[in-house]
Amino acid sequence: MTQQQETHAWLTGYDADLFRSGKHYHIYNKLGAHIRTAGDAAETHFAVWAPNASQVSVIGSFNGWEQNANPLTVREDGSGIWEGRITGVEKGALYKYFIRSANGYEVEKGDPYAIYWETPPRTASVVWDLDYEWTDQTWMEKRAEPALQKPLSIYEIHLGSWRRVHEEEGRFLTYRELAAQLPEYCRYMGFTHVEFLPVTEHPFYGSWGYQVTGYFAPSSRYGTPQDFMFLVDALHNVGIGVILDWVPSHFPTDQHGLGYFDGSHLYEHADPRQGFHPDWQSAIFNYGRHEVKSFLISSAIYWLDKFHIDGLRVDAVASMLYLDYSRKEGEWIPNRYGGRENLEAIELLRELNVAVHQSFPGVITIAEESTAWPGVTHSVSNGGLGFDFKWMMGWMHDTLSYFQKDTVYRSYHQGELTFSLHYAFSERFVLPLSHDEVVYGKHALVQKMPGDEWQRLANLRLLYTYMYGHPGGKLLFMGSEFGQTNEWRHDFSLDWNENLNPAHEGVQKLVKDLNALYQTEPALYERNFSPESFEWIDQQDTTNSVLAWARKGNHGSDQLLFIANFTPIVRENYRIGVSKPGYYREIFNSDNLRYGGSDLISADDIESYPIPKHGLVHSLPLTLPPLGVIVLKYDREFEWL
Structure with a gap:
């Protein structure tokens, strides 16, 4: 099966109206840069939403970055979309939009809908296509089967630090190099899915991908969009599903990104009490703006459509749901009823889940939601948010708190282990031992355990077996499966040499056998959420x-x-x-x-x-x-x- 860039018509009035209503979930097919055929010459159609601009032009490697060489024309339908076509612009050309606003503000912006970017720290968008020969038909047909009665064992990884090439100064593995190693490792270990920390393009590597500028582009640090497709294809061909971390909760304020895009607060709220995130020093999307809703939902759909992604883990959902999240009194604006719930964000999440499940049967959505918000995994028709699964953050905190205690004192704290069963079936939960628990001085999982070396490793084996016996899906962050001693360090490879130690290799064998037990014993998955x-x-x-x-x-x-x-x-x-x-x-x-x-x-x-x-x-x-x-x-x- 060949997936090719469609031969798109020009953006129509219907497209513009659908976009303005917040319902255009495939707007990525019309906005952005799209290569077309014009006789023997390449022609690229550009379209960008910038309603407060007085001038928009395309600047790039093909016109010497000249601000006035290739102006775009604003549509007359009031959509605020500027568009135009440029002959001779071919695949691989670099480009940005030069924007001048009515207030005199001038800026060069990357394309919000770019499907490929220069490798950071460079910031230009790249004209590209999505042609690819897929070979995963068998997987895609099988995927549509209901997911809730199947095992869910997730291996969470960060692409830049799973393995590195030590002979070349510790450089990243490319998508294709990962495809030669990761699928077989996951198959050998028995995981059902991998979950990638955000692959979407991000300027600061140290953000692990959670500060996104390119919502439609896999990071060029590891290769082209087709290279990423090759990795997904390879995983599918050994029976491994692919889940992406997706970040609609905030975005960075780098000048080439979405912030103050056209001389106005277009994608974000203007008032910092709504539009600026105190924890991450980043901008918050204006979920009440219809065009922003089209942007975000179409980003989610894009990864499922063009890259055959099998699931989305939505980051920091709690920060979206509450207007007073991480804010003191007087630092937030109540909703129209005087409450703290973000009504527009709630509506966005519901629409997202309905759109995903209607268009892509078998694809799963997972919420990282750290509060007791009711009905996260209940259907939208029953008043829920519509997610398939929710991270069980309470289980993670209580369990690690218990395991870090000296065994002499555990008898006084057994309730920390049993409490989770009081609410284990209120939602469909995934039990996460994620990247967040092994960084910033929290220590690796094995180092959290009390006792001598033998007891620490025995406690780790005990923890994992207890987790696999507990109702819910399972998630382990890379390195935890062999009891890595060091905290996760995003600038380095995992310490694979520790597997030469029989004790650490034993932990890895245990995880492998637990995955096999999980998938062969119906008692562990058939009624996992009942x-x-x-x-x-x-x-x-x-x-x-x-x-x-x-x-x-x-x-x-x-x-x-x-x-x-x-x-x-x-x-x-x-x-x-x-x-x-x-x-x-x-x-x-x-x-x-x-x-x-x-x-x-x-x-x-x-x-x-x-x-x-x-x-x-x-x-x-x-x-x-x-x-x-x-x-x-x-x-x-x-x-x-």
């Missing part, structure tokens, strides 16, 4: 710091028992009640020698006895490994039954 999927066996044994629970699939036989010992003390003859008498098998043990554990495992079937426990008439006598989790599965009934 309360019927989970049942406590014992959550009250704070004295021993032990938790026991059951995970259940659609069929009665699809049931797993998890027993977790959060101390380094071996628990002999520890009994748990079971509802079904017979023999049980230990199908997973985080203390396995294969993972670097003490190898306190049960190789034989475990027989139940008619000794009541936990309100059940039968129970199993177990040996619980130190800082470990065992997973049991019913094997068979007694021969005489």
